[in-house]
Amino acid sequence: xxxxxxQSIIKKQRAxxxxxxxxxxxxxxxxxxKIRQLLIDNETRIAAALKSDLGKSTQESYMCETxxxxxxxxxxxxxxxxxxxxxxxxxxxxxxxxxxxxxxCPYGVCLIMSPWNYPLLLTLDPLADAIAAGNTAxxxxxxxxxxxSALIAELIGGAFPQxxxxxxxxxxxxxxxxxxxxxxxxxxxxxxxxxxLVLEKAAPHLTPVTLELGxxxxxxxxxxxxxxxxxxxxxxxxxxxCGQTCVAPDYLLCHSSIKDQLLSHLKDEILxxxxxxxxxxxxxxxxxxxxxxxxxAALIDPAKVIHGGESDPSTLKIAxxxxxxxxxxxxxxxxxxxxxxxxxxTFETIDQVIDQVNAQDKPLALYIFSxxxxxIRRVTQACPYGGGCVNDCVIHLAxxxxxxxxxxxxxxxxxxxxxxxxxxxxxxxxxxxxxxLDLPMRYQPYRKLYDKMIRFFLK
Numbered sequence: 001x002x003x004x005x006x007q008s009i010i011k012k013q014r015a016x017x018x019x020x021x022x023x024x025x026x027x028x029x030x031x032x033x034k035i036r037q038l039l040i041d042n043e044t045r046i047a048a049a050l051k052s053d054l055g056k057s058t059q060e061s062y063m064c065e066t067x068x069x070x071x072x073x074x075x076x077x078x079x080x081x082x083x084x085x086x087x088x089x090x091x092x093x094x095x096x097x098x099x100x101x102x103x104x105c106p107y108g109v110c111l112i113m114s115p116w117n118y119p120l121l122l123t124l125d126p127l128a129d130a131i132a133a134g135n136t137a138x139x140x141x142x143x144x145x146x147x148x149s150a151l152i153a154e155l156i157g158g159a160f161p162q163x164x165x166x167x168x169x170x171x172x173x174x175x176x177x178x179x180x181x182x183x184x185x186x187x188x189x190x191x192x193x194x195x196x197l198v199l200e201k202a203a204p205h206l207t208p209v210t211l212e213l214g215x216x217x218x219x220x221x222x223x224x225x226x227x228x229x230x231x232x233x234x235x236x237x238x239x240x241x242c243g244q245t246c247v248a249p250d251y252l253l254c255h256s257s258i259k260d261q262l263l264s265h266l267k268d269e270i271l272x273x274x275x276x277x278x279x280x281x282x283x284x285x286x287x288x289x290x291x292x293x294x295x296x297a298a299l300i301d302p303a304k305v306i307h308g309g310e311s312d313p314s315t316l317k318i319a320x321x322x323x324x325x326x327x328x329x330x331x332x333x334x335x336x337x338x339x340x341x342x343x344x345x346t347f348e349t350i351d352q353v354i355d356q357v358n359a360q361d362k363p364l365a366l367y368i369f370s371x372x373x374x375x376i377r378r379v380t381q382a383c384p385y386g387g388g389c390v391n392d393c394v395i396h397l398a399x400x401x402x403x404x405x406x407x408x409x410x411x412x413x414x415x416x417x418x419x420x421x422x423x424x425x426x427x428x429x430x431x432x433x434x435x436x437l438d439l440p441m442r443y444q445p446y447r448k449l450y451d452k453m454i455r456f457f458l459k
Contacts, residue, residue, distance in 0.1 A: 001168055001177075006178060009138065009162050009163075010109060010181055012163040013138065013162075014109050016164060017106075017109060017136050021164075022106065022134045022135065022136060022164070023106070023134050025084050028131055028132055029080055031164070031165075032073050032076055032080070032131060032132060033077060035159075036070055036073045038155045038156075038159055039066055042151070043066055046061065046066050047062070047066070048147075049120075049150075050119070053145040053147050053288070054117070054145070054244070054285050054288060055242070055285035055316075055317075056241065056285050057282070060241070064121065064241065065118055065119075069125055069128070072125050072400050072420075073124075073128045075400035076129070076400075076420075080421070083418060086102065086103050087101060087104075087427075094457035095433070097433070097436070097437045098434060099431070100429075100431050102427045102428065102430070103427065103428040104421075104425045105134075105427070106134035106424065106425060107133075107135055107184040107208070107426055108185070109135070109137075109138065109184050109185075110136065110138070110183060110184060110187065111181075111185070111186045112126050112127055112140065113140045113175070113187070113188045113189070114141050114142060115142050116144035116288050117241060117288070117338075119142060119145035119149060120148055120152065122212075123152055126187045126189070127139060127165070128420070129415050129416070129420030129423060129424055132420070132421050133421050133425045135424055138178070139152070139156065139166065139167045140168050140169075141153070141169065143171040143172075144289055153169050179202075180201065183205070183207055184207065185209075185210075186198060186208070186209045187209075187210045188209065188211050189212040189246075191213065191214065192213045192215070195211045195213045198211065209412070210405070210412065210415065211411045211412050211413065212406060212415075213246075213364065213409070214364050214410060215336055215360075216250040216361070217247060217249055217367070217385070218252075218353075218363060218366055218367070219238075219250075219366075219367040219369070220369065220370070221234075221254040221262055221368075222254075222258075222368075222375055223257050223258050224371040224372045225258070225369040225371065226391075227258060227261055229391075230265075230369040230391070231265035232265075233369075233393050234249055234252070235269040235270055235320070236273065236393065237249050237393025238320075238340070238393070239270070239284075239320045240394065242286060243338065243341065244287070244288065244292075247387075248338075249367055250337055250363070251332075251333065251342070251345060252345065253345050253347055253353055253357075254346055255346065255348070256347070256348060259324075259344070259346050263322065266322060267307050270307060270320045278317060278320060279315060284317070284320075286316040287316040287318060290313065293313060295339075296318060296337065296339030297318060299337060299339070300332070305323055306322050306323070307322040308320050308340075309321050318339060318341070321340060323341065323342065324344045326343040326345055327345070330343065350378060353379065354383060357383045358383060361408065361410070362386075362408030362409050364406045364411065365387060365389075366379070366385040367390075367392070367393050368380070368389075368391075376390055385407065386404075386405055386411065399416070400420075403415065403417070403418075404419075405419075441454055
């Protein structure tokens with residue numbers, strides 16, 4: 001899309017927002033219901049698009065994308081009316097003849113840039129939050145998931161005028177044009193490298209930004225864990241979407257005393273969940289592109305593979321792989337893997353775990369499998385990370401009752417449910433001062449007579 005077309009869309013959205021059309025709560029809820037119905041009516045087409053882009057099964061597509069978006073929208077439909085109300089707050093004694101309140105107001109024209117790994121979920125979830133808050137939105141889905149991006153453009157474009165919600169497809173050229181324009185809010189999900197660029201481009205306009213990035217999310221298993229159940233849940237979280245999940249366990253830190261037993265359970269679980277021939281399993285996905293396939297395949301050290309390791313460039317599939325004897329000097333530990341490769345490291349004490357995790361960039365997620373409440377409490381308090389689970393993986397992002405986001409190098413800001421509404425909302429702090437009393441103590445010339453009164457009110 002040309003620069004002039006994009007600028008025209010943004011101009012129309014700014015005029016539409018200025019007209020006040022997006023402010024009525026009924027309009028927001030009607031829009032959310034319309035998006036939800038689009039998902040329900042086109043579930044089969046969405047599954048086909050996700051199958052084309054990422055090899056996802058129908059069940060995985062609904063469980064991890066379509067169903068989660070429907071759940072988020074349904075939550076917002078139930079709660080937006082309450083979220084959009086003015087919120088009265090206590091008034092200081094010095095202003096006792098006033099009413100103080102917070103007025104939630106949308107930012108305006110929002111840009112939502114989404115990634116390819118969950119192309120429906122990570123596009124429409126933030127869109128739902130932005131619409132619930134009363135904004136207009138320009139959506140830029142990823143060029144790496146062309147089937148899903150094209151379907152989103154078709155469905156949204158056919159249901160809403162561009163001045164309300166617009167979808168802009170394309171690649172780097174369109175991204176560059178969009179980031180040169182002034183938006184009232186930018187929501188970006190993707191890599192840390194591009195996240196830095198988004199922040200840089202937003203700075204001249206002083207545009208607020210939410211960055212949902214990633215990182216090397218650790219999975220800790222201590223000697224008290226239920227190893228069989230831990231293995232089952234780790235295999236699910238790690239190899240879901242062929243490992244292309246921003247909150248997937250990136251590497252495993254297990255106590256040396258239970259390593260062999262845990263590895264045995266992990267191998268059994270891979271065979272149980274994915275079979276002994278990954279290429280024949282039509283329910284197992286693929287890597288998004290040849291470039292990404294070759295990057296992940298290059299991280300596998302055959303000498304350290306204890307399960308899997310095979311790959312097929314013709315299908316862009318890599319077998320669910322486990323690597324043992326890994327150190328922090330290995331290539332697989334130098335970057336976020338974002339693929340179906342699980343490196344295994346060991347520890348002797350929980351102090352070692354905390355030191356190792358905290359020596360790295362702050363991860364998007366952290367998982368700990370343990371029955372020791374003191375250990376769980378210590379790790380979850382001492383290690384900075386975006387969010388996570390105790391005795392499970394990944395599922396913390398599937399609730400609208402909690403915000404989801406990163407910290408430090410894994411991102412800034414969060415969304416989902418009320419947190420998502422707040423992300424796309426500016427709260428105006430307002431004092432409504434009554435007219436029937438006007439205390440003279442604040443006005444010059446200041447008098448000693450009022451000094452005690454001022455100190456009384458402000459103590």
